Amino acid sequence: EDQVTQSPEALRLQEGESSSLNCSYTVSGLRGLFWYRQDPGKGPEFLFTLYSAGEEKEKERLKATLTKKESFLHITAPKPEDSATYLCAVRKYNAGNMLTFGGGTRLMVKP
Amino acid sequence: DARVTQTPRDKVTEMGQEVTMRCQPILGHNTVFWYRQTMMQGLELLAYFRNRAPLDDSGMPKDRFSAEMPDATLATLKIQPSEPRDSAVYFCASPRECPYEQYFGPGTRLTVT
Numbered sequence: 013e014d015q016v017t018q019s020p021e022a023l024r025l026q027e028g029e030s031s032s033l034n035c036s037y038t039v040s041g042l043r044g045l046f047w048y049r050q051d052p053g054k055g056p057e058f059l060f061t062l063y064s065a066g067e068e069k070e071k072e073r074l075k076a077t078l079t080k081k082e083s084f085l086h087i088t089a090p091k092p093e094d095s096a097t098y099l100c101a102v103r104k105y106n107a108g109n110m111l112t113f114g115g116g117t118r119l120m121v122k123p
Numbered sequence: 124d125a126r127v128t129q130t131p132r133d134k135v136t137e138m139g140q141e142v143t144m145r146c147q148p149i150l151g152h153n154t155v156f157w158y159r160q161t162m163m164q165g166l167e168l169l170a171y172f173r174n175r176a177p178l179d180d181s182g183m184p185k186d187r188f189s190a191e192m193p194d195a196t197l198a199t200l201k202i203q204p205s206e207p208r209d210s211a212v213y214f215c216a217s218p219r220e221c222p223y224e225q226y227f228g229p230g231t232r233l234t235v236t
Contacts (some may be wrong), residue, residue, distance in 0.1 A: 046224070055127075055214050055227030056166070099166065108178060109154065109218070111225065113166040
């Protein structure tokens with residue numbers, strides 16, 4: 013059975029304290045792994061798409077990486093405005109455009 | 124700035140009442156996804172449409188839920204009759220540049236008492 017698991021469920025950081033969020037997946041035929049950010053009361057906001065192992069994408073303080081079993085979202089020197097829930101999702105072959113989401117990691121960055 | 128819009132943003136209703144949620148996808152996009160988000164289940168796909176035709180609605184309880192896309196500018200999700208367990212935030216999403224980079228609306232928070 014396809015699974016997408018994110019860890020930790022919640023993460024508290026001090027401003028400037030770098031860390032990583034994990035998304036592990038077991039799907040047959042990965043066609044893309046996606047990272048989203050969700051702020052309270054809003055819809056998920058697209059961040060990155062990764063397609064193959066070894067690929068990396070960066071945006072400001074965020075860097076996403078992908079291996080054959082997991083993806084990491086690295087946050088370098090986070091700021092309070094980085095506080096949000098981060099969701100990963102996978103798309104697989106023969107599943108049309110459907111995405112399967114993980115449960116998310118709630119990140120809190122304190123000043 | 125192209126975006127997905129949803130109405131209403133909040134809906135409180137009593138058990139047994141009909142609820143209709145509306146979504147306006149990004150102009151010119153022909154695919155709409157409906158999701159439901161709860162604390163317990165996270166984000167779940169209910170249904171999705173392409174070119175106004177349903178492609179997959181296996182995640183949607185058929186006995187009370189129905190989804191339509193009467194034209195390219197409007198998608199609807201209807202619950203009849205509503206139940207307390209339907210309380211959740213319902214999102215619609217439409218892809219922008221690629222079919223799978225989905226862009227979400229702000230959601231409809233539904234509370235069924």
